[in-house]
Amino acid sequence: MTAQEALKVALRNVLGPNARSHGYKGSAPTWRKSNASGDWAVVNVQSSSWSTAERLRCVVNLAVAPEPWLRWQRERLGAGMPKSVTEYLGLYRERLHPAEAPAGTDGWWEVRDAESAVSAATDIVAQLEHAWWPVLDRLLTPGGMLQQVGNGDLGYMKRPNHGVFFARAGALLRMDQGPSDALEADLQTALDFCMPEEKENAEQFDAWVREQARRGAS
Structure with missing residues (x-):
């Protein structure tokens, strides 16, 4: 064997x-x-x-x-x-x-x-x-993953070293609830702190999440 x-x-x-x-x-x-x-x-x-x-x-x-x-x-x-x-x-x-x-x-x-x-x-x-x-x-x-993101712990990835990733994760987990201050804060963080070479991708992500949020609110 x-x-x-x-x-x-x-x-x-x-x-x-x-x-x-x-x-x-x-x-x-x-x-x-x-x-x-x-x-x-x-x-x-x-x-x-x-x-x-x-x-x-x-x-x-x-x-x-x-x-x-x-x-x-x-x-x-x-x-x-x-x-x-x-x-x-x-x-x-x-x-x-x-x-x-x-x-x-x-x-x-x-x-x-x-x-x-x-x-x-x-x-x-x-x-x-x-x-x-x-x-x-x-x-x-329900809410378990969002709480985990809030704790700054996604297993391999920890928030101190991956702030933009955590902001994006938070935005994704909130978007279906519609627009909110928390969603806006996550999206703004993801845009403000992304690397220059990732700007286009970050803007595409931002637009997509906002569209999902609008659908969630309708």
């Missing part, structure tokens, strides 16, 4: 049932969950491209993509928009590492055989149960 086969079996037998118990659908390496608003949460087990049949390294990617964010991605990407929501389309993105990995390091699970594959899958489930299923569920609840 190759390392890839061992991981696939372990994910099917260990992570799959756990994900389904929390309302996720799919099969290794990706499970998804959506709500009535069209928001999506994604759990993806990524294998390293440098893996071999004898040794495989993997990590877990988590993502949540709210419907307004996906709507903007479709506008931006056009025909290049994937048919299924992938983890890299998430507005919120985070990564899980082995429990024994030092904090702040990009540790990956190593799979060599069935035993190490089950150990990796078991650790993944333990971490999801302990902390991450509740986080993903909270971000799928």
